[in-house]
Amino acid sequence: xxxxxxxxxxxxxxxxxxxxxxxxxxxxxxxxxxxxxxxxxxxxxxxxxxxxxxxxxxxxxxxxxxxxxxxxxxxxxxxxxxxxxxxxxxxxxxxxxxxxxxxxxxxxxxxxxxxxxxxxxxxxxxxxxxxxxxxxxxxxxxxxxxxxxxxxxxxxxxxxxxxxxxxxxxxxxxxxxxxxxxxxxxxxxxxxxxxxxxxxxxxxxxxxxxxxxxxxxxxxxxxxxxxxxxxxxxxxxxxxxxxxxxxxxxxxxxxxxxxxxxxxxxxxxxxxxxxxxxxxxxxxxxxxxxxxxxxxxxxxxxxxxxxxxxxxxxxxxxxxxxxxxxxxxxxxxxxxxxxxxxxxxxxxxxxxxxxxxxxxxxxxxxxxxxxxxxxxx
Amino acid sequence: xxxxxxxxxxxxxxxxxxxxxxxxxxxxxxxxxxxxxxxxxxxxxxxxxxxxxxxxxxxxxxxxxxxxxxxxxxxxxxxxxxxxxxxxxxxxxxxxxxxxxxxxxxxxxxxxxxxxxxxxxxxxxxxxxxxxxxxxxxxxxxxxxxxxxxxxxxxxxxxxxxxxxxxxxxxxxxxxxxxxxxxxxxxxxxxxxxxxxxxxxxxxxxxxxxxxxxxxxxxxxxxxxxxxxxxxxxxxxxxxxxxxxxxxxxxxxxxxxxxxxxxxxxxxxxxxxxxxxxxxxxxxxxxxxxxxxxxxxxxxxxxxxxxxxxxxxxxxxxxxxxxxxxxxxxxx
Numbered sequence: 001x002x003x004x005x006x007x008x009x010x011x012x013x014x015x016x017x018x019x020x021x022x023x024x025x026x027x028x029x030x031x032x033x034x035x036x037x038x039x040x041x042x043x044x045x046x047x048x049x050x051x052x053x054x055x056x057x058x059x060x061x062x063x064x065x066x067x068x069x070x071x072x073x074x075x076x077x078x079x080x081x082x083x084x085x086x087x088x089x090x091x092x093x094x095x096x097x098x099x100x101x102x103x104x105x106x107x108x109x110x111x112x113x114x115x116x117x118x119x120x121x122x123x124x125x126x127x128x129x130x131x132x133x134x135x136x137x138x139x140x141x142x143x144x145x146x147x148x149x150x151x152x153x154x155x156x157x158x159x160x161x162x163x164x165x166x167x168x169x170x171x172x173x174x175x176x177x178x179x180x181x182x183x184x185x186x187x188x189x190x191x192x193x194x195x196x197x198x199x200x201x202x203x204x205x206x207x208x209x210x211x212x213x214x215x216x217x218x219x220x221x222x223x224x225x226x227x228x229x230x231x232x233x234x235x236x237x238x239x240x241x242x243x244x245x246x247x248x249x250x251x252x253x254x255x256x257x258x259x260x261x262x263x264x265x266x267x268x269x270x271x272x273x274x275x276x277x278x279x280x281x282x283x284x285x286x287x288x289x290x291x292x293x294x295x296x297x298x299x300x301x302x303x304x305x306x307x308x309x310x311x312x313x314x315x316x317x318x319x320x321x322x323x324x325x326x327x328x329x330x331x332x333x334x335x336x337x338x339x340x341x342x343x344x345x346x347x348x349x350x351x352x353x354x355x356x357x358x359x360x361x362x363x364x365x366x367x368x369x370x371x372x373x374x375x376x377x
Numbered sequence: 378x379x380x381x382x383x384x385x386x387x388x389x390x391x392x393x394x395x396x397x398x399x400x401x402x403x404x405x406x407x408x409x410x411x412x413x414x415x416x417x418x419x420x421x422x423x424x425x426x427x428x429x430x431x432x433x434x435x436x437x438x439x440x441x442x443x444x445x446x447x448x449x450x451x452x453x454x455x456x457x458x459x460x461x462x463x464x465x466x467x468x469x470x471x472x473x474x475x476x477x478x479x480x481x482x483x484x485x486x487x488x489x490x491x492x493x494x495x496x497x498x499x500x501x502x503x504x505x506x507x508x509x510x511x512x513x514x515x516x517x518x519x520x521x522x523x524x525x526x527x528x529x530x531x532x533x534x535x536x537x538x539x540x541x542x543x544x545x546x547x548x549x550x551x552x553x554x555x556x557x558x559x560x561x562x563x564x565x566x567x568x569x570x571x572x573x574x575x576x577x578x579x580x581x582x583x584x585x586x587x588x589x590x591x592x593x594x595x596x597x598x599x600x601x602x603x604x605x606x607x608x609x610x611x612x613x614x615x616x617x618x619x620x621x622x623x624x625x626x627x628x629x630x631x632x633x634x635x636x637x638x639x640x641x642x643x644x645x646x647x648x649x650x651x652x653x654x655x656x657x658x659x660x661x662x663x664x665x666x667x668x669x670x671x672x673x674x675x676x677x678x679x680x681x682x683x684x685x686x687x688x689x690x691x692x693x694x695x696x697x698x699x700x701x702x703x704x705x706x707x708x709x
Binding site: 080082132135136137138139141142143145146147149150153154156157161272273274281284287288291324329330332 | 469607608
């Protein structure tokens, strides 16, 4: 039995991890001969200082949360999806296409269709590595990374060619961007800031994903496959099918993030040739947020806001005290490593207890699951 | 295309493969010992930037390469410390480091963007370079390319033909058995991870001081190479020779894309740029497909002769990772 104290400690771990990371950050700031109080004040001010800056934080947090929701599903199913960037792009491309093609339809219909298109596009882009993993044993870390590269080139091709803004096509500059979505198709603003309805959608979906994972049979099976594929197979679960489902859903949420980014923030797609030019690395940072939220959809909400705040505040900190915002990336990394490691410790303790209980009953143990090995290839 | 340009092109493939070979050999050694260094993509960018920056500031190529190796070793030391001593997830730490060092490279490299700096010059080997065909192909290369040839041979010999290499295999396959045989498993894992990291760190400067001289920030076109090297490591089945073959194959395909571009004008340039990625997925598929359940079922249903052929083919492609890859070692 676990004591109350250790339960409390586990719950507080993310907070402790953040504080520890900030402490390390303080040392680094001191080494850079910067007043840490001033720096952190600028960070705080940049992220929460005014209604506008808080809205910016939430705007940054929205795609992080959507990607993180997908990551909660896939990592719970023990499939590692590093393809968020590519899935965001494909989702956004498909959603943009919807908005630019059907200009006559009513706004609400197009927005709904576009979000579905984003969901489907991301789902396809996540589903392919899922099929490759489940039926061809191709390591999903590598295939999702490759799919990112393919998506970037696909975007560059489309935005320079078939989907280019007709106005740009006539100019010599030929900036690779699509036409702007008409005003009726923009997601509603929630306040006189840049905050848009996408943030609400993300929060609602967090609840949906929670229900999916813990209150439905599919969610139960995804988690079962993630914890022990062998036992799941003995229990009659089609393991391959649920692996594909986990990656497909994971990609779908990233694709939705891309669609929301276009319809809520940019109102068009524009490329600088790289993935992060469009996504702002949300496809990667969403993983960080999900890990920080301990792969729980509801905890991912504050986690995404925290990382959104760090990203927004880092810019301000860079301007005010002239420290590299890369410092924040380093801090992000430290926080995650700390949280993830504590998670792993907890899992291992748990597994050891289970193993001890299992041996007493002297049951034949199935072969050691290959999960760990595969996760690392 | 005439014969001379073909030779020059193929010699270029050998040179272009050199950095990938360093990265792949480094990763192979590290993974042979049981540690996945997932930070490779960031490390290559960071070492490319810092190698160029150091060579530019000191006006010495040697210091540039050394700086790359040191930084590569340093990053891998973090991976080793986190995964071996702290027993954390290698995937998580490696992934975070990959992002962090990439961002660091772009940020710290800002002052060196686009400045002309020193670069390696071709170093024809006397006499050998005069041999027809082989001379221009192998012996009119840059120093880094010669070193890459040497590294392949040495890595292969070390892993498969020496006692410490045998121990290295043991550490990755059955650490407990290696421990009983007297190997200090965790210490050796540290050593191999750091040596592997230093080799990966050689890849960056080979780009920024040779193959693609200079530092161009985000448009250097180096982002993504680390991930490709990672899949070539798997394609290579953790065998230095086969991994090197994979690296040459990849460089050859890239070159082929460039050569074909003027011929296939109706194909958009992005298709050729992107072609290596689906091809890598395809090779990974061929390497792993033999393990899939439905494949063995299908094979069993085939007529004898076809089954023999396919089984042989799949077995040749197949590669299984070191058994203890990614698993921390604990004495108990």
